[in-house]
Structure formats: structure tokens, C-alpha cells
Amino acid sequence: MLSTPRRSPTMVRRSSIWLLCVLAQVATAIYLPISQSCTPDKTAIRREWGEMAPAERKSYTDAVLCMTRKPPRLSTAEYPGVRSRFDDFVATHINNTLHVHYSGLFLPWHRRFTWLWERALREECGYTGYLPYWNWPLWTNDLKKSPLFDCSETSLSGDGEYNPDEQPISGGNMTIPRGSGGGCVRCGPFKDLQIHLGPFSRDLTSFTEIPSPKFEYNPRCFNRSLNNFVTSHYNNETIVSRLLASTDIVDFQTVMDHWPPRPDGVLGVHGGGHFSLGATMQDLFASPQDPAFMLHHCMIDRLWAMWQSRDEKNRRYALNGTTNILNPPWGQPVMLNTTMEFGVLDRPRKVREVMNPTGYGLCYTYT
Numbered sequence: 001m002l003s004t005p006r007r008s009p010t011m012v013r014r015s016s017i018w019l020l021c022v023l024a025q026v027a028t029a030i031y032l033p034i035s036q037s038c039t040p041d042k043t044a045i046r047r048e049w050g051e052m053a054p055a056e057r058k059s060y061t062d063a064v065l066c067m068t069r070k071p072p073r074l075s076t077a078e079y080p081g082v083r084s085r086f087d088d089f090v091a092t093h094i095n096n097t098l099h100v101h102y103s104g105l106f107l108p109w110h111r112r113f114t115w116l117w118e119r120a121l122r123e124e125c126g127y128t129g130y131l132p133y134w135n136w137p138l139w140t141n142d143l144k145k146s147p148l149f150d151c152s153e154t155s156l157s158g159d160g161e162y163n164p165d166e167q168p169i170s171g172g173n174m175t176i177p178r179g180s181g182g183g184c185v186r187c188g189p190f191k192d193l194q195i196h197l198g199p200f201s202r203d204l205t206s207f208t209e210i211p212s213p214k215f216e217y218n219p220r221c222f223n224r225s226l227n228n229f230v231t232s233h234y235n236n237e238t239i240v241s242r243l244l245a246s247t248d249i250v251d252f253q254t255v256m257d258h259w260p261p262r263p264d265g266v267l268g269v270h271g272g273g274h275f276s277l278g279a280t281m282q283d284l285f286a287s288p289q290d291p292a293f294m295l296h297h298c299m300i301d302r303l304w305a306m307w308q309s310r311d312e313k314n315r316r317y318a319l320n321g322t323t324n325i326l327n328p329p330w331g332q333p334v335m336l337n338t339t340m341e342f343g344v345l346d347r348p349r350k351v352r353e354v355m356n357p358t359g360y361g362l363c364y365t366y367t
């Protein structure tokens with residue numbers, strides 16, 4: 001009969017330590033996803049601006065102002081125009097603009113970007129709510145009378161002063177009349193807001209390099225030009241319903257950026273929101289300097305999330321386009337394992353990590 005070889009006490013000790021390690025790893029692997037999993041009781045609810053109580057709206061704009069007073073994490077030597085934590089977000093947007101607009105990364109990248117903003121407000125500025133959204137069709141008749149832009153203390157400020165130099169915009173097959181302001185915003189919570197980055201020209205001269213003024217320091221007032229023509233033509237209920245009725249991701253992206261929904265359509269709901277506020281918000285690179293930027297993109301994210309959840313099987317992981325602006329033929333197709341960059345705001349993230357607002361550490365829904 002063969003006898004089992006006797007093991008020395010040292011061997012026994014080593015193997016039990018090894019076993020303990022394995023068990024600990026297994027326990028962690030099981031426990032962590034459970035503790036981090038997004039259950040309904042833990043899910044944050046993002047609400048429409050007008051749905052929030054006046055005090056809640058004020059706490060949001062207070063937190064935004066707090067971000068404008070906090071020191072940046074980006075180096076001012078490398079980014080001379082970055083003077084605050086708020087500017088960290090603006091510069092990160094500028095740095096990624098040529099990859100995350102009119103491309104396959106538009107929806108995924110901005111989902112993470114707005115989430116990082118919400119997290120920063122909560123963790124660094126004591127905000128206890130969640131990111132609000134700007135539900136465009138509710139306020140298309142008169143932006144100046146909306147709770148977002150009525151210039152009250154519980155708004156996001158309102159129109160800028162009248163700037164006689166602002167001109168209508170001609171593009172494609174139509175002309176957009178000028179807005180009603182165009183100058184400095186002098187009322188509401190952001191009346192003294194100074195912006196530091198941009199402005200960038202609307203003509204995209206290069207698709208591969210960040211144009212001038214890059215990250216130069218250019219302090220000036222925050223300006224707006226409310227434009228009811230744009231919001232009523234491009235952000236109305238009909239277009240939002242058409243967006244949600246999109247049959248596939250290509251269709252969804254088309255309506256998002258073009259109306260009528262053809263490649264020659266002028267503005268979709270995305271551009272519509274930007275041009276409804278004009279001035280600062282119209283800047284493709286530096287638009288996050290308008291505090292309404294995050295609420296506009298929160299609405300875009302909401303519509304994407306709603307559209308995705310209506311057909312889990314076909315839409316949850318649907319992607320289309322490349323990692324470059326206007327999807328040039330040489331662009332790399334966006335896949336679930338494509339990496340997105342967020343500079344000092346976050347570690348690089350895979351597209352897969354943002355496809356579900358209740359997965360990979362994200363845990364929110366919308367009213």
C-alpha cells in the first residue's frame with residue numbers, strides 16, 4: 001500500500017495561507033459587485049430643472065459657483081487659461097472635442113463627462129442633489145420666461161445684454177436669425193461669472209489639431225443670446241418624439257445632430273440647444289463655460305437612456321461611428337472596448353463602462 005508522503009509543518013502552513021488568500025479573493029470578487037450593484041433604492045433620480053424646489057435649484061447653482069472658486073488640478077503652466085476646478089472640465093472638453101462630437105464617441109463620452117461633473121459637485125462642493133436636465137420642449141415658446149433662464153435667483157441666469165454686433169447665421173440651406181442678447185449676462189446667479197478659455201472659431205479648419213487659442217488665458221464676461229427661433233424650430237416636442245422613435249443608432253444619431261434628419265439638415269436637438277443660448281454656448285470647444293451646458297447634455301443623455309431601455313436587446317450596446325469628428329474614412333470604428341480619455345477628471349474608461357446608466361459604478365435614472 002502506498003503511503004501518502006508526509007508534509008512538513010512549513011508546507012502545511014504555506015498551503016493554508018495560500019488557501020486563505022484564494023478564499024479572500026473569491027469573497028471579494030463576490031462581495032464587491034454585490035455591494036456596488038445598483039439597486040432601485042440606491043438609484044439616483046435626475047430631475048427636470050422646473051421640477052426641483054427653488055432651494056434645490058439654488059443649491060445647484062451654489063455648487064457650480066463653488067467649482068469656479070476651487071483651484072484647478074490641471075497645471076496653469078501647461079494650461080494658462082485654466083484657473084479653477086470648473087475650468088478643468090472646460091479644458092478636458094476642449095482637449096477631447098475633435099474626438100467626441102459628430103462621432104461614435106459623442107453619446108458615451110458625454111455620459112461619463114456629465115456624470116463626473118455631478119460627482120465633483122457632490123464630493124467637492126457639498127451638493128446633495130443630482131444633475132438636473134433641461135427639458136427643451138417644455139420651454140420652447142419663451143426661454144426668458146422659463147425657470148431656467150428667467151434670470152431669477154433660482155435660475156441659471158438669463159439673456160445677455162443686447163449686443164448690436166451679433167449677426168444672423170447663414171449655414172447650409174437656411175438662415176438662423178440672431179438671438180435677443182449677445183452681450184454679458186448681468187443678472188441671476190452667474191451675473192459675475194468670468195470665463196477664461198476660447199473663443200474658438202466655428203469653422204473647423206483642422207480635424208486633427210486643437211485650433212488656436214488652444215488653452216490661452218482670455219478672461220471675459222460670460223455671454224448669452226437667447227434664441228426662441230432656434231429652440232422652437234429644433235428642440236420642439238415633434239423632434240424629440242421623432243428622436244425617440246428612431247429605428248436604430250444611425251437614425252438616432254442623425255436626428256440628434258441634423259434636422260431635417262438628413263446629413264444636410266442644419267441643427268439637430270443637440271446643436272439646437274447650443275444655438276438656443278448662443279454666444280458662449282455656441283462654441284463647439286469651450287461651451288461647457290455656460291453653466292447650462294451640463295443640463296443640456298443631461299437631457300441628451302436622458303433621451304439616449306430612454307431610447308436604449310425601450311429595446312434592450314438591440315439598443316443597449318448599439319454603437320456607430322468612429323473616434324474622430326465627422327467620422328472621416330480613416331477614423332477607427334468605436335467598439336465597446338474603445339478607450340475614452342478624461343484627463344485629470346478620471347482614469348481612461350472603456351465605452352462598455354458607460355453603455356448602461358445602472359452599470360459599472362453608474363447608478364442613476366431620470367424622471
Ligand SMILES: [Cu+2]
Binds near residue numbers: 110
Ligand atoms: Cu461636447
